[in-house]
Structure formats: structure tokens, C-alpha cells
Amino acid sequence: MADTTTAAATGGGHPAAGNDAPVAEATGISKRFGATVALRDARITITPGESHALVGRNGAGKSTLVSILTGLRPADTGTLRFSGEAAPAVGDIDAWRSKVACVYQKSTIIQDLTVAENLFLNRQSDGPLRPIRWKQLRARAEELLAGYGVDVKADARARDLTVEQRQFVEIARALSFGARFIILDEPTAKLDARGINRLFDKLRDLQRQGVAFLFISHHLQEVYDLCTTVTVYRDAAHILTAPVAELGHRALVEAMTGESTVTAAETVENRPPVRSDAPELLTVEHLTLPGACEDLSLTVRAGEVVGLAGAAASGNVRVGETVAGLHRPEQGTISVGGRRVRGGSVPSALAVGVGLVPEDRHLQGLVNNRSVAENATLTVTDQLGPYGTVLPARTRSFARRMIRDLDIKTPGGSTPVSELSGGNQQKVVVARALATDPQVLVAIRPTNGVDVRSKEFLLRRIRQIADGGKAALIVSDELDDLKVCDRLVVMFHGRAVAEFDRGWKDEHVVAAMEGVADRAENSGAHASADPTSDTTEEHGR
Numbered sequence: 001m002a003d004t005t006t007a008a009a010t011g012g013g014h015p016a017a018g019n020d021a022p023v024a025e026a027t028g029i030s031k032r033f034g035a036t037v038a039l040r041d042a043r044i045t046i047t048p049g050e051s052h053a054l055v056g057r058n059g060a061g062k063s064t065l066v067s068i069l070t071g072l073r074p075a076d077t078g079t080l081r082f083s084g085e086a087a088p089a090v091g092d093i094d095a096w097r098s099k100v101a102c103v104y105q106k107s108t109i110i111q112d113l114t115v116a117e118n119l120f121l122n123r124q125s126d127g128p129l130r131p132i133r134w135k136q137l138r139a140r141a142e143e144l145l146a147g148y149g150v151d152v153k154a155d156a157r158a159r160d161l162t163v164e165q166r167q168f169v170e171i172a173r174a175l176s177f178g179a180r181f182i183i184l185d186e187p188t189a190k191l192d193a194r195g196i197n198r199l200f201d202k203l204r205d206l207q208r209q210g211v212a213f214l215f216i217s218h219h220l221q222e223v224y225d226l227c228t229t230v231t232v233y234r235d236a237a238h239i240l241t242a243p244v245a246e247l248g249h250r251a252l253v254e255a256m257t258g259e260s261t262v263t264a265a266e267t268v269e270n271r272p273p274v275r276s277d278a279p280e281l282l283t284v285e286h287l288t289l290p291g292a293c294e295d296l297s298l299t300v301r302a303g304e305v306v307g308l309a310g311a312a313a314s315g316n317v318r319v320g321e322t323v324a325g326l327h328r329p330e331q332g333t334i335s336v337g338g339r340r341v342r343g344g345s346v347p348s349a350l351a352v353g354v355g356l357v358p359e360d361r362h363l364q365g366l367v368n369n370r371s372v373a374e375n376a377t378l379t380v381t382d383q384l385g386p387y388g389t390v391l392p393a394r395t396r397s398f399a400r401r402m403i404r405d406l407d408i409k410t411p412g413g414s415t416p417v418s419e420l421s422g423g424n425q426q427k428v429v430v431a432r433a434l435a436t437d438p439q440v441l442v443a444i445r446p447t448n449g450v451d452v453r454s455k456e457f458l459l460r461r462i463r464q465i466a467d468g469g470k471a472a473l474i475v476s477d478e479l480d481d482l483k484v485c486d487r488l489v490v491m492f493h494g495r496a497v498a499e500f501d502r503g504w505k506d507e508h509v510v511a512a513m514e515g516v517a518d519r520a521e522n523s524g525a526h527a528s529a530d531p532t533s534d535t536t537e538e539h540g541r
């Protein structure tokens, strides 16, 4: 396809087709960023009312395709049509919005505005010089939300919404522009199991009303639950498009990776249990964090990976962050190898040997305008040169090792971290935590946004830390993350309610995370307490 950029953006002016034309059809799409080929002659076709998954490893080109499909970036070559019509000109935002909408993992909602204001941003009044009629705006917003069955108050502040409510508002806003095609780019990354179920119910509802979806996720089970068709990209190219029902899990993973895989969990199953006389490396005693946990105690021994499991409101993330010095406990102590972590002090946690993979790489993880090398070495600048200096050569060689060790896909260490794909950014965050050679690694949802093979890779790295005589605490509600653990402690509403040794069954752990104690009992769980006896009102992250 030899179209110019303009032709790519306008689709070449073909006449409108009938109603059964694909809602979106992209062919021959190529895109380069400097020396990096992000897409090579790629294609995708989404038919009306279809739920179509796009999957691929980190850096495969998915987000680049999304930016082209939503008019954020022009393709270098290729043709794009919506319902048989040429795509709008780049920059004609309203025209693009009427064709396609995108709900990103990162919110596009403005926190300080109300829901109504967000819904009608830049279209509050009837014309540039007309005053905004607030009452009318609110009524229109209420009507819109009710129309799409979104149970959110129009005058609520956006910052007070949960992730799930925020996504529903974004979907309602997208549909209100007239689009019948919505792209969901990793929408479940920040939701817990119940939130995901509710989102999927809503999507199925909308699908019945004729809305088509392009769904991007690294959770392949979600693809099987929600989608009818799947497209796989690998190394910037289209590999296959097939009905989901005809493609088994292994075949799908093989299409994504180009090879067959053994899971990290499979490698854990046959290892000997951690010795009970192994020294305790992490000791948490009687920890109380207002609104997050009460009187929580746990230990992690040398050589052990412990999973601190729990849904969004369980308080597990706050406990993990507190071990790393991010919050000051009201009561209780945390020690690493017998040395106390000073409450609420990150330097103290670092000094005793705690490494942290934080939950949100955008907020806590990365400095966007700095290079991969600088980000990967932020925690170890003291090792990069004498007397507080940082030697560029040492930074570079340190970074080279990290890039190789963690299989980070980047043109080089000097590339700004913002130019990496999401999953590769997450690997830089992990690299940074590992750089200090921590005694205790606290990894909060460490594989968030990471593709299926890199996920195995990261989990294996965490296992290796323990195998080298250190300790790891994985804080997560992802069963795949928890499967590499020697032992699980499950939290529900601020309390440890159950403990499982290896060999647990998914449904028992899920039941414990959801606070269904009777199902968790007699299931390999021990030390369970009554989760409903908890009195704390607000919990969690």
C-alpha cells in the first residue's frame, strides 16, 4: 500500500457503504517512530456489534494502532474507514469522536469537575457566546447517565468516583458523541473481580444495542469471556484473526509469542517446601493502619515467596506500601532481618533492604522525561560513582544489564522511558526495584499491563530472588501472580482471614478474597477468622 499520510488519514474518499460495512477497517497500516517500526502493513476489521479482542506482547503495536484508529496520530501508510466512509481529517476532533471513542487505562476525566461537566466538556453551552445553563446541563447529564444505565450522580465530583464508575462515565460520554464503536485499552487493569464482572455486563448490554468493541487486554481469560473474534499482533505485524471459540489458550499464546511456553507456576509446583527453620527476613507484627488493616501479623522467610492476596478494598496494597515505608502505621512494627523500618520512612525501608514495585507506575514508578537508564538506576545512584557522583559509563553498563536481564524492548538505555510501550515501562519499574539487590522485595500487582510471556519472565525473576536466599511479598488479586507463591495470606476488609499452602484451588482463594469464609474453610485454608466481624468502614488502596 503506497498511500501518503494524507490518504491514510482521510481513507481516500470511498463512497459510504451500507449498514453492514465494518464499523472500522484499517488496511496496510505502517508507522515508524525514528528507527522503531511500530506497525508494519498491519490490518484489522471490526464488524457492527462485534466484540473484537486485540492481543499481543508488550511493544507489539497495539497502542500505536489505537492512536491511529482514534485520530491521535496519522499512519505513515495505509487506509482507514469507518462504516465504509473515509476517516475524518487529523485534527477534526468532533468528527473523530462521532466515529470512535476510546476508554484508556489512564483516565481522561478531569478530577476537579463534576460528572455533568466532564460529560459535556467543551459543549456546555449552545454556542461560543451563549451562557452555560447549569441546571439544564445537569438534567441532560442525568438523562444521559440513566439512558446508559450508569448509576452515578451528575453532580458528583469526578475525584470521588471509583475506577469503575469513572469508566462508565467515560463510556457514556463516548456514546453521547454518537460513536457506535468503542476501544477499551486495558480497561480491567485497575478493577477487581467484581468490578470486572460489572463492566463486562455493561459491555454485553451495549453490544446487544449494536455497539462494537475493540478490547485490548493482557488477561487472556477476559478475551475468552467477552470477545467473539481475536486478532493477534506480533513484532509490529498482523499474525492472525480468528473466532475466539476456535482458538485454544495454548494456540493463542503461541501466536502471540511465536513459541510454546512453560509457566512460572508450573516450575513452582515441584520444588521442595521452604524449611521451617529458615530465618525470618520480613516480620510484620500487630500492624494497624487506620482504614486499611487492623492487628495484622505476617512473616516471610528466607527463600520464601508469600502472596498477600485480597480484592481492592482488602487493605493489602496499603500493607505492602507500608512495609516499603510509604505510610506510617498507627500501631505495630515492621522489621527486615531484625532491623526495624522507621514508620513512614522510605529511606529507612531502603536502608534495611526493602525493594518496592509500586502499584501505579504512572504515579509512583517512573520519571517520564528521563531515560530508561536513569529510571532503572534511580534507587542505586550511590553505586554509580564515587563521592555522590554518577558516572554515565557506569549508569549505561548497569542499564544494559537490566535491559538484557529483564528483556526490556527499547532501542537503548538513553531512550526516554515515555517512548516505551506500557508493559516495557513496567519492566523498568521492576528493574529499579531489583537494582538495590533487596533483602525483601515487595511487588504490588507486579505484572499489571505486562504481556503473557513477560509476565512469566517477571514472576520467574521474583522467584529467583527468593531462590537466592532473599524474601518476596507479592501483593495482588491476580491468581497468576499468586501461583508462584509458596504460601498465601488472604486479606478481607483489613484482616488476614485465611492462609493457604501450595496446592490451593483457585475457587477457594477467590472465595476467601471475597469474604465467603465458609467456602474457604475445609479447603486447604488455615488460620481463617470471621471476616464479617470487622468494624473498619473504609479500606484499601
Ligand SMILES: Nc1ncnc2c1ncn2[C@@H]1O[C@H](COP(=O)(O)OP(=O)(O)OP(=O)(O)O)[C@@H](O)[C@H]1O
Pocket: 033, 034, 036, 037, 038, 056, 057, 058, 059, 060, 061, 062, 063, 064, 065, 409, 410, 418, 419, 420, 421, 422, 423, 424, 449, 451
Ligand atoms: N512515542 C513514541 N516514540 C518512540 N517509540 C514509540 C512511541 N510510541 C511507541 N513506540 C514504540 O513502538 C513500539 C510499539 O509500541 P506500542 O505502545 O504500540 O505497543 P503495545 O503493543 O501497545 O505494548 P503494551 O502491551 O506494552 O502496551 C514499541 O517498540 C514502542 O517502544
